[in-house]
Amino acid sequence: MNKKAVALFGAAMATVLALAACGTNANGGSSTGGTDTNATINVGSLYEPQNLDDTAGGGQGVTEALNGNVYESLFKLNDDGSVSNLLATGYQVSSDGLTYTIHLRTGVKFHSGKALTSADVKYSIQKVLAPNSQSARKSSFTAVKDITTPDDSTVVVTLTSRSISFVYNLSYVWIFNDQAKNLTTSEDGTGPYQVGTWKRGSTLTLKRFAGYWGTPATNAEVVFHYFTDATALNNALLTNAVDVVTSEQSPDALSQFTSNKNYKVNNGHSTTKLLLAFNDRVAPFNNTLVRKAITSAIDNKKLLQSIWGNYGTLIGSMVPPTDPWYEDLTNVNPYNVSLAKQELTQAGYPNGFTFTLDTPNYDPHPTAATFIKAELAKVGITVNINIITADQWYTKVYQNHDFVATMQEHVNDRDVVWYGDPTFYWGYNNPQVTEWVKQAEQSTTTAQQTALLKKVNEQIAKDAASDWLYLYPQIVVANTDLSGYPINGLNSQFYVYDIKKS
Amino acid sequence: MLHYLLRRVAFLIVTLFLATVVLFLLLRLLPGDPANSLLSVGATPQQIAAARHEIGTDRPLPQQFVTWLGQVATLNLGHSFVSTLPVGSQITSRLVVTVPLTLLAFALAIVISVPVGFLAAYKSRRWYGAVLGGVSQLGLAVPVFWLGMLLVVIFALKLRVSPSGGFPADDWANPGAALNDLVLPVLTIALVMSASLIRYVRSATLDVLDSDYLRTARALGSSFVSAMWRHGVRNASVPVVSILGIELATTFLGAVVVESVFSLPGLGSLLVQGISEHDYPVIQGVLLVSTFAVLVIGFLADLTQRLIDPRLRAPHPGAAR
Numbered sequence: 001m002n003k004k005a006v007a008l009f010g011a012a013m014a015t016v017l018a019l020a021a022c023g024t025n026a027n028g029g030s031s032t033g034g035t036d037t038n039a040t041i042n043v044g045s046l047y048e049p050q051n052l053d054d055t056a057g058g059g060q061g062v063t064e065a066l067n068g069n070v071y072e073s074l075f076k077l078n079d080d081g082s083v084s085n086l087l088a089t090g091y092q093v094s095s096d097g098l099t100y101t102i103h104l105r106t107g108v109k110f111h112s113g114k115a116l117t118s119a120d121v122k123y124s125i126q127k128v129l130a131p132n133s134q135s136a137r138k139s140s141f142t143a144v145k146d147i148t149t150p151d152d153s154t155v156v157v158t159l160t161s162r163s164i165s166f167v168y169n170l171s172y173v174w175i176f177n178d179q180a181k182n183l184t185t186s187e188d189g190t191g192p193y194q195v196g197t198w199k200r201g202s203t204l205t206l207k208r209f210a211g212y213w214g215t216p217a218t219n220a221e222v223v224f225h226y227f228t229d230a231t232a233l234n235n236a237l238l239t240n241a242v243d244v245v246t247s248e249q250s251p252d253a254l255s256q257f258t259s260n261k262n263y264k265v266n267n268g269h270s271t272t273k274l275l276l277a278f279n280d281r282v283a284p285f286n287n288t289l290v291r292k293a294i295t296s297a298i299d300n301k302k303l304l305q306s307i308w309g310n311y312g313t314l315i316g317s318m319v320p321p322t323d324p325w326y327e328d329l330t331n332v333n334p335y336n337v338s339l340a341k342q343e344l345t346q347a348g349y350p351n352g353f354t355f356t357l358d359t360p361n362y363d364p365h366p367t368a369a370t371f372i373k374a375e376l377a378k379v380g381i382t383v384n385i386n387i388i389t390a391d392q393w394y395t396k397v398y399q400n401h402d403f404v405a406t407m408q409e410h411v412n413d414r415d416v417v418w419y420g421d422p423t424f425y426w427g428y429n430n431p432q433v434t435e436w437v438k439q440a441e442q443s444t445t446t447a448q449q450t451a452l453l454k455k456v457n458e459q460i461a462k463d464a465a466s467d468w469l470y471l472y473p474q475i476v477v478a479n480t481d482l483s484g485y486p487i488n489g490l491n492s493q494f495y496v497y498d499i500k501k502s
Numbered sequence: 503m504l505h506y507l508l509r510r511v512a513f514l515i516v517t518l519f520l521a522t523v524v525l526f527l528l529l530r531l532l533p534g535d536p537a538n539s540l541l542s543v544g545a546t547p548q549q550i551a552a553a554r555h556e557i558g559t560d561r562p563l564p565q566q567f568v569t570w571l572g573q574v575a576t577l578n579l580g581h582s583f584v585s586t587l588p589v590g591s592q593i594t595s596r597l598v599v600t601v602p603l604t605l606l607a608f609a610l611a612i613v614i615s616v617p618v619g620f621l622a623a624y625k626s627r628r629w630y631g632a633v634l635g636g637v638s639q640l641g642l643a644v645p646v647f648w649l650g651m652l653l654v655v656i657f658a659l660k661l662r663v664s665p666s667g668g669f670p671a672d673d674w675a676n677p678g679a680a681l682n683d684l685v686l687p688v689l690t691i692a693l694v695m696s697a698s699l700i701r702y703v704r705s706a707t708l709d710v711l712d713s714d715y716l717r718t719a720r721a722l723g724s725s726f727v728s729a730m731w732r733h734g735v736r737n738a739s740v741p742v743v744s745i746l747g748i749e750l751a752t753t754f755l756g757a758v759v760v761e762s763v764f765s766l767p768g769l770g771s772l773l774v775q776g777i778s779e780h781d782y783p784v785i786q787g788v789l790l791v792s793t794f795a796v797l798v799i800g801f802l803a804d805l806t807q808r809l810i811d812p813r814l815r816a817p818h819p820g821a822a823r
Contacts, residue, residue, distance in 0.1 A: 050539065050779070051585045057540030057553070132552045134540050184586040200585050200592060201775060202767035203671040223671060225765075228775075231651075232765045235666035239658050391780060394538035399550065 039501035040221040041482070044233050044242035046249060047492065048226035049204065051184040052195065054174060055127050055135040058184075060411065060492045064246060065204055065224050067493045070111075071174035071189035074102060074121065075167055079488045079495070081322040081413070083168050087116065087175055087190065097162035097444065104153040108213045110177040111187070111194045118149035123178035125157070125170075136412070140169045162442040164449050165414070172491075192217040192497045202226060206496070217497035218484060237263070237477060243501065244478035244485055246494050249363070251308050257477050267311060268487035270474035271320050271413040274364065276357075276372060276467040278405050281427035284353055285405065291464035293343035295333040298375045304470040306371065307364050311473035317461040318416040320471050322490060324446070325416070325453035332461040340379050352380025358397055358406040361387045365407045368469065398425045409472070413490055416453060417441070419460045428465040503815075510804075514797050521793045522574055525786050526567050535559075536583050536780035557583040559782075570786065579787035584779045589787035592772060597791075598673050600768040603684055603760075604753045607691035612746070614696040619703025623711060626704075635704060641697025650690040650763035657686060667765035687764045691757060695749055702745045706738040713737070740811050747803025751796040 049062035054071075068076065076086040091102040108116035125147055128135045143159040143166070150156060159166065180188035187195045192212045196205035204224040208217045225242050227233040230250035236242045238256070248254065248265075257263040276294070278285035285291055304312045313321070316330035344350060359369040366387060373383040388396065397403045420437025422429035433456050440452035460466075474489035484498035537553035545553075554560045558569075573580050579589035618634055625631030658666035664686050670679045710716060711734075719729035758770025769788060776784035808814045 051587075056586070057584065131548070132556055134545065134549055134553055136541075136545065138549060139546060182586075197671060199595065199671060199767060200587060201596070201771055202669060202765075205671055225668060227667075227765050228771070229762055229765065232667050232763065235654055235658060236668060236765070239662065239666045241665055241668055389534070389778075391534045391538045394541065395535050398545075399547070 035218065035500045035502055037218060038220045040223060041219050041244070041496060041499050041501060042242040043222060043224045043244055043246060043494075043496065044227060044236050045224055045246045045494075046227055046230065046233060047246070048201070049198075052187050052198065053183045055130070055133045056184050057134040061226075064492045064494045065206070066187065066189070066191075066195075067174070068191065068495045069193045069206055069222070069497060070187055070191045070195055071176070072191050073171050073173050073175060074104075075171040077168070077171040077490060077493070079486050079490065081324075081490060083171055086171075087121075091167065097164075097442075098159045100157045100159070100166060102155045102157070104155065105213065106153055108190050109211045110180075110190055111209055111211075112177060112180070113211070114177055114179065114188075116175065116190055117152040118155045119152075120175055120178045121155045122147045122149055124173055124175045127176065128173055137169060137172045140165065140172075162444070164441060164443045164446065168414070193222065196221070218500050219496075222496045222499070237479070240479065243482050244476060244499075246476065247489055247492070248475040248477050251311065254309070254311075254475070254477075262480055264478050264480055266476040266478070266487040268474040268476060268489060269320065269322050270472045270489045271322060271415075271491060272409050272411045272472040272474075272489075273315065273318065273320065274368065274407070274409050274469040274472065276368075276405065276407055276469055277426045278466060279401065279403050279425075279427055280429065280465060281401070282404060284347070284349065284355070287347050288463050289343045289347035290349065291467070292333050293340040293347065293379065294376065294381070295464045295467045296336050296343065297340035297379045297381070298372055298467065298469070299335045300330075300469050301335065303368060303371050307367060308470075308473055311475060313471040313473070315468055315471045317457050317468055318410075318419065318466070319453075319457045320413065322488070323414055323416070325450045325457060327454060327457065329458065329461040332458075333464055337378060344379060344381075349380075352376075352382065354382040354384065355404045356384045356386050358386050358388050358393065358403045360393050360407065361389055365409075369407060401425055401427065411492060416457055416460070419456060419465055426466055428460065428463070430459065430463065430465075433459050510801055514794075514801070517797055518790070518794060521790060522571060522786075523567075525789050526570060529782055529785060530563060532780075534780045536782060539584055539779040539781070570783075574790065579790070580783040582776075582784050583781045584784075589783050592784065593769065593787055593791055595673075596767060596769040596772045599669055599761075599766055600754065600757060600770070602680075603687055603691070603757055603766065603768060604750065606684060606688045607695060607753060607757075608746075608750055610688060610692035611695035611699055611749070614692060615699035615703055618696070619700040620707050622700060622704040623707035626708065634700070638697050638700035638704070641693065642701070644694065644697070646690060646694050646759050647763050649693060650687070650760055653686045653690055654763070667763070669766050683764075683766075687757075687760050687766060690760050690763075691753055695753065699742075699745065699749065702742055703738070706741050707734075710734040710738045736810055740807055743803055743806050743810065747799050750803075751799045754792060754795055754799075 045061070045064060047059070047061035047064055049065055050057055050059045052058060052062060052066065054062050072086050074086060074088040075083050077083055087105050087108060089103045089105050091100055093100055104116065104118060104121065110116065125141070125144065127133065128138055129141055129144060143161050143163045144157060145160045146158045148156045175190060176183060177188040190213070192209055192214065193206035194209045196207040198204045203226065206222040208220050225236065227236070230253065233245060234250060234253045234256070237245055254265060258265050278291055280286060280291070300314050304314060314330050316328065316332055319326045344352065357369055357372065359365045366385070369383070369385045373385060376383050393406070393408070397406045417437050418424050419428050420434045422434060436452045436456045440449045440456070443449035443452065474487070476485060476487050478485055481502050482499060483502070484500045486495050536557060536559055537550055540553045541550060558566065570580065579593070581588055582592065618638070622631050622634035622638070626635065654666050657664040665683055669683050670676060674680045715733055716729055719733055720726065724732070754769070757768055758774055760766070761768040761771045769792070772784065773788045776788060
């Protein structure tokens, strides 16, 4: 079929039918000058909540839309990675580090009108720990022994062992009304917005909550518009159907915004790392030298550039710059093909070997896998790319450990501690690292914790426990009418209450 | 006629029951675990088991089937594993988009294809008749998503006369805004549908134009228009109506590509989402409702044909008189 003819036909038909579309106008962008406190902010995103409860499998989308906006925690994780008081006004720790006495803010009301009490806090922590909890943070709270509520505004939590991350971990625990029902399809939080309507597959509307205890939101309404297609999302931004895109995942499309003065492209920090994860339990990847050789054989810089252009960061380990124990480890296993060949020979594979790479079927994994295949061919290693769905990945790789090597994006911050768990899917087992991770959690000072986790990070880099290909950029593209939006995507949260439209 | 209607209704019920069995079994044969879509990296084996228990996939298959059949019999399609929303209301909220989209596109396709197809046949020896036939042939080769993207680039991004996609959060509360969002998707589907319809209308018209009865009618003194109106249209519509039925049924679910290009929350995208999340109740619900719709459309097409063509109304050979 002649492409030109098809194009001509299409253009001709389109012109003929232009009349049908005339008289309609999609541009709703009227600027009144100054900030409009009654504005509706239209947010475009690719991550729709699966349901509204983060302990029932709501996924990344529910964190983005509801965390800090509809639900609040005792403590807040700020855009710069620090932690501050939110529903708590302060806390004391006993000298043995095992008892936390947390004081609650007074005058806080849930959207249903009920006042916040210590019973709600107890209920909410227990909800994360419950047998049917699907919270990704459940394992962070294994040290919790008991929760008591001496009075309405005090919560006392006792731990079985010291947990220096306890307060930080509490910043992930949403405080629910303990009387609320149907939390997967409706909400009752204390945040600056209430959920208006949720049309699954399309939009989620947040409305400013009149009874909010703190500074009211600077806009009246925020509508999250969900897209499954990155091009459709970008088109919506170009036609002013949305004002801001929470996380741009289509690097090729960025030029249409950078070259347009109506849009601002923000390059912030993310905590999402792309990993080539080896199964460290099985040959040949139970051999440190093989893992180091592979890490040195792949030019991560070139990979990052081909996928993200000038965005993104090389980290050389699991720790992103926003974690307190970050250090630049990109030179531990530098890109060096002759070094890689030497290491392979030393490991007993002078002529390379063949392995299967289980690759999730969504971007950027297949592209990166093809690149890795080409790079490793240069040192004699043959890669068989096995494309699998996200679902298969969970069953085959994550649960059954039935893989040799895989690729995966890891989105959480402070997740280097998983290298201390030998049962985790990648099977890295270094008793020294396990001990350091345990000691770090039981540290008495953050300096001690930081020092220990730095040692962990250095050790896993030395062992090439995985190949940390790169750290994703966090790119927020917004209409220049907009200000006050967050630019860092820590754990995919997206606070909307300071967004202003002029 | 009553006997015919009863037979059709019985046929409908039996087909629906068979559909429930096949749907249920086929879905369970697919590899994959619905619990996975609820969990993220960091989940423990206990959490995975708890998730399976929560949604009931740890129970024996026959028990799951009977539960579902009981629900369907009471017109209750259950709740989504993932969002926990009732499947019935989710489908209704999608039909609000899909039904108008399908019907408008269908109507527009008829408005385009009937005159164009007739002209292509009637003037088949003129240059524009040939061009019309050729263009429709070409149209068959145009992929829907490509045409959709082309329309977006022209009307949304360049001319700025139409939105690039989406649907109002409040559905049809503001009919103007909702219609505005449907213009390009309707156009996309209608154009693609017209391409094939034009060809059917053209060949049906050609058959009629060559027919003996039309020549006879003319010989008996009817004008071309009146002969065409009394005999031609009626005969030409019979094959076209059966194609229309098939096209309508195809568009009902086949709109998924268009829904994706234009980010429309329709039935097709609900199905795709359900499949990617292994959300059995949603998949079963959507497919059951679509099966029902397809059967009803087929029935209506059949009925229309019988009304148009008395020969079809004649009792079947061997039937009791």
